[in-house]
Amino acid sequence: MLAEIIxxxxxxxxxxxxxxxxxxxxxxxxxxxxxxxxxxxIQDDKEHILKALKEAEENADIVIITGGLGPTKxxxxxxxxxxxFGDSLIEDKDVLANVEQIFSKYTIPLLDVNKQQALVPSxxxxxxxxxxxAPGMWIEKGEKVxxxxxxxxxxxxxxxxxxxIPQLRNKFKFPYILHKTILTYGLGESSLAERIESWEDALxxxxxxxxxxxxxxxxxxxxAKAMDKNMVELEMxxxxxxxxxxIKDVFVGFEEDKSIEAVIGLQLTEMGKTLAIAExxxxxxxxxxxxxxxxxxxxxxxxxxxYATESKTNILDVKAQDIESHSVVSREVAEAMAQNVRVLxxxxxxxxxxxxxxxxxxxxxxxxxxVWIAIATKDKVYSxxxxxxxxxxxxxxxxxxxxxxxxxxxxLKK
Amino acid sequence: MLAEIIxxxxxxxxxxxxxxxxxxxxxxxxxxxxxxxxxxxIQDDKEHILKALKEAEENADIVIITGGLGPTKxxxxxxxxxxxFGDSLIEDKDVLANVEQIFSKYTIPLLDVNKQQALVPSxxxxxxxxxxxAPGMWIEKGEKVxxxxxxxxxxxxxxxxxxxIPQLRNKFKFPYILHKTILTYGLGESSLAERIESWEDALxxxxxxxxxxxxxxxxxxxxAKAMDKNMVELEMxxxxxxxxxxIKDVFVGFEEDKSIEAVIGLQLTEMGKTLAIAExxxxxxxxxxxxxxxxxxxxxxxxxxxYATESKTNILDVKAQDIESHSVVSREVAEAMAQNVRVLxxxxxxxxxxxxxxxxxxxxxxxxxxVWIAIATKDKVYSxxxxxxxxxxxxxxxxxxxxxxxxxxxxLKK
Numbered sequence: 001m002l003a004e005i006i007x008x009x010x011x012x013x014x015x016x017x018x019x020x021x022x023x024x025x026x027x028x029x030x031x032x033x034x035x036x037x038x039x040x041x042i043q044d045d046k047e048h049i050l051k052a053l054k055e056a057e058e059n060a061d062i063v064i065i066t067g068g069l070g071p072t073k074x075x076x077x078x079x080x081x082x083x084x085f086g087d088s089l090i091e092d093k094d095v096l097a098n099v100e101q102i103f104s105k106y107t108i109p110l111l112d113v114n115k116q117q118a119l120v121p122s123x124x125x126x127x128x129x130x131x132x133x134a135p136g137m138w139i140e141k142g143e144k145v146x147x148x149x150x151x152x153x154x155x156x157x158x159x160x161x162x163x164x165i166p167q168l169r170n171k172f173k174f175p176y177i178l179h180k181t182i183l184t185y186g187l188g189e190s191s192l193a194e195r196i197e198s199w200e201d202a203l204x205x206x207x208x209x210x211x212x213x214x215x216x217x218x219x220x221x222x223x224a225k226a227m228d229k230n231m232v233e234l235e236m237x238x239x240x241x242x243x244x245x246x247i248k249d250v251f252v253g254f255e256e257d258k259s260i261e262a263v264i265g266l267q268l269t270e271m272g273k274t275l276a277i278a279e280x281x282x283x284x285x286x287x288x289x290x291x292x293x294x295x296x297x298x299x300x301x302x303x304x305x306x307y308a309t310e311s312k313t314n315i316l317d318v319k320a321q322d323i324e325s326h327s328v329v330s331r332e333v334a335e336a337m338a339q340n341v342r343v344l345x346x347x348x349x350x351x352x353x354x355x356x357x358x359x360x361x362x363x364x365x366x367x368x369x370x371v372w373i374a375i376a377t378k379d380k381v382y383s384x385x386x387x388x389x390x391x392x393x394x395x396x397x398x399x400x401x402x403x404x405x406x407x408x409x410x411x412l413k414k
Numbered sequence: 415m416l417a418e419i420i421x422x423x424x425x426x427x428x429x430x431x432x433x434x435x436x437x438x439x440x441x442x443x444x445x446x447x448x449x450x451x452x453x454x455x456i457q458d459d460k461e462h463i464l465k466a467l468k469e470a471e472e473n474a475d476i477v478i479i480t481g482g483l484g485p486t487k488x489x490x491x492x493x494x495x496x497x498x499f500g501d502s503l504i505e506d507k508d509v510l511a512n513v514e515q516i517f518s519k520y521t522i523p524l525l526d527v528n529k530q531q532a533l534v535p536s537x538x539x540x541x542x543x544x545x546x547x548a549p550g551m552w553i554e555k556g557e558k559v560x561x562x563x564x565x566x567x568x569x570x571x572x573x574x575x576x577x578x579i580p581q582l583r584n585k586f587k588f589p590y591i592l593h594k595t596i597l598t599y600g601l602g603e604s605s606l607a608e609r610i611e612s613w614e615d616a617l618x619x620x621x622x623x624x625x626x627x628x629x630x631x632x633x634x635x636x637x638a639k640a641m642d643k644n645m646v647e648l649e650m651x652x653x654x655x656x657x658x659x660x661i662k663d664v665f666v667g668f669e670e671d672k673s674i675e676a677v678i679g680l681q682l683t684e685m686g687k688t689l690a691i692a693e694x695x696x697x698x699x700x701x702x703x704x705x706x707x708x709x710x711x712x713x714x715x716x717x718x719x720x721y722a723t724e725s726k727t728n729i730l731d732v733k734a735q736d737i738e739s740h741s742v743v744s745r746e747v748a749e750a751m752a753q754n755v756r757v758l759x760x761x762x763x764x765x766x767x768x769x770x771x772x773x774x775x776x777x778x779x780x781x782x783x784x785v786w787i788a789i790a791t792k793d794k795v796y797s798x799x800x801x802x803x804x805x806x807x808x809x810x811x812x813x814x815x816x817x818x819x820x821x822x823x824x825x826l827k828k
Contacts, residue, residue, distance in 0.1 A: 013450040015440030016624060019433055022455070026429030036427040038462075039455035041436070048452075188520075190485040190527045210424055212431070213484065214566075221430065277719075283705025284698035287719045291697025294773050294806055296721070302729070303719035305691075305701045311716045311759055315729075345725055359708050369519070387519050391545045392708055393568055 067151030481565030
C-alpha cells in the first residue's frame, strides 16, 4: 500500500521552516505498513495543487495533504479540493462551534475570515481539530483516500494519531510491519556492506535493508513486511541473530528512537555507576549530549571544559611539564585529564578529549583533526588517537561519537 | 528563475531523518533570487528518479538533486543520471585522488566500491567534495542546469556555498536581492508586530517582511528584490535605521547566517576580553555553542558543568551553607558560581546557570522551568530568575538564549 504526502505553502520552499511534518507522517504510515512513495512540497497555488493531486492519485492509494488551511486569503486549498472532486463548500455546524469556542477562550474578536474555517467540501468527512480552528478533512474517491490536514505540527500530529491512522486501519487490511535498527560504529558504510554481504544477499525478499551513515557510525535498518505476524517476528529475530556476529562492532541496547548517550545513561544508572568528563576540543558537546536527557543527574557528575591550556594545569592539575614535552594534544595530557577529572568529581568512569578541531592549528602542532580520547576508571586509564578530518563540525561530532563508543565498551566490560 | 529540489533516498520517506537539506537549499537559492517551485522526495529507484528528473526539467531552470551517492549498492543515482542524459561513467583522476587521500587519513581500507566514487558522467563538471568521497556533479542540458550533490548535510552545504551558488551567479543574470535579519529578544511575535506596525505598513512593496519566532526570540527578516542595487541598499539601510529604535530589544551585530554566540565571540575577541562559564541546568549547552565556532580559543577560557550538587562546593567553591539555606537553585548559588568560575579561569566575564530543567524536581524544591542566570565581571555580579516552562529541551534552549542576551548586554555596556 502506497501513500503520497503533499505539503502546501511557501514557508518550506523558501527554507523558512524545516518540514518536520513529513518525517512524522512517514514514520507513522510506515508503522502500519504503508510506504510513502513520494513527498511533494508545493506552493499555495491552484494549478500547482491540482497537478500534484492528479499525480498523487496516479501514484498512491492514500494521499495526505498538510498545510494551506489557515484563515488568510492566500489559502486556497479548500476551494481547489472542491474543484478537484467536483464538490462545493458547505458550513459544518460542529466546526463552527469549535471555532467559536476557541475564540471565546482568547478574548479576540471572531472575524468572518475565521468563520470561513467552518466551510468544508460537502463530500468530506470532518476530522475535528481539538487544538486549532482548521478542521481535518477525509475525502474518498473510488478506492483512494485523500486526507487534508492543517500544517501546524501539534494539530496535525493529534489528528493523525487519534483519527487518521485508526480510520485507515479500519478501511484497509494492512500487512504486519516490523522495523529493527542496529547501530554500528567504527566501520565505513562500504566495509560494513562487505562484512555482511553474504547475509544481505540471502535475506528473504520481504525484509528490506537500509544503510544510514553519519559521523563515523552506520545505522543498519531492517524493515520486514508480510501478512503473517509470527513469521515476520521469528524471521527478523533469526536474521538479527545471524548478522550481529558478522558486524561485531555494534552499540548495545540501541533503539531507533533513543540516542546512544541516553542508552549509556540508562546502563550507568542500572549499574549505579557515575560519569565525569574533561573536554577540550569537544568543548562541552559530550556533556550536553548526556544532560539533554531527563534523569542525567542520576549518573552524570559533571564536566570540565578546559579550553585554555592553562586551565588544564590550574583546574585539571595536568603537569605543565607533560604539556611542555608532549604538547596539549598528546596521550599524556589526555590520560591525565581523564584520571584527574574522575578524582575531582569522584566518579566511577571518566572520558577526556584533547585535540585540534581546526580550522587552524591551536596551542599544539597537532594536525587539524587529531584527537586523543582517554577513558579512566578507578584502576586504569587508556587512550587512543584519531584523525577525524578537517571539518570542524565533523571533527567535534565524530570525536563525540567515538567517546560514546569507547565509554560503552568500557562500562559493559565483564 | 525557478528551481526544483529532488531528494533521493528512503531515509526521508520513512521518516528516519528530517529533510533539513531542502530548507538550506531553499534559503540559499532565495538569496540569489531563485524561487523553489517544488521539492520532491523520492525513493532510490531508477524509474522514479527518471520520472522526477523529467518533471523537474519541465518545471524549472535549475534542478538540484541531493542524496543517493553513497558507495553501497542501493545507490543508483549516477547510473540513472547517465541514462537520463545519454551519457556514461568515466573515472575522474582528481576525485580518485581525493578518495584515496581521505582514506589514507582514516585507518580503514580503501575498497573497490569506494574507488567507484570516482566514476562520474562524462558530461558532468565535477564539483570537488573536500569533506567526503562523493563528488558533486554539474550537468547542463540546453539552458537548464542539473546539479547532483551528496546528501550528507555539511558536504552538501559546502558544495552549495563554495561552488554551486557562485557558478549559478556566473551563468545566469539574477535580480539583486538583499536580505537583512534583525534578531530581537524578549518580545512575543504579536507585541513585536504591534511595536512596528506603522513602519511595516509604510514599507515599499519590493521589501517583504517575515517574522520567525523561536525560543524566546523573534527574527525579523527583510527581503528586498529589484534590479537597481544602489536603490535597494539605500532603501534597506533607511528602513533598518527607522525600525531599530521602535524595537529597542535587538541583538547587536547579528547576521542571518551567523549565530548570536559567534557574534558575541567576535565582539569579545575585538575587545581582547575573555569568557568563562559555570553551567548546571544547561549542562554544557552554552559552552558547546561558543566552541562550535572557529576561533573560540581566542576568547573562551573554559566551562565547569557542575551537575552534581557536591561539585558546586568542591570545584566551584560555592559555600555549602548557601546551598543549605537557599537551595542550589537560588540567586546566592548562581552568583557564587559566576564569580568563582571567573576567578578560576581568570576571565573578564563569566556566566552561570542553575535551575531545574525537569521533567521532575531535582536537588532543589524549585519548580520545573525555574532558572537563575548570573553574570560576573571583575567588579560586579548580578543575576535574574526566569521560568522557561515545563519542556526540558525548551527550558535548556531558552536558558541558553537568555544567557547570550544578558552577556551581550553586559559586554557592550559603555
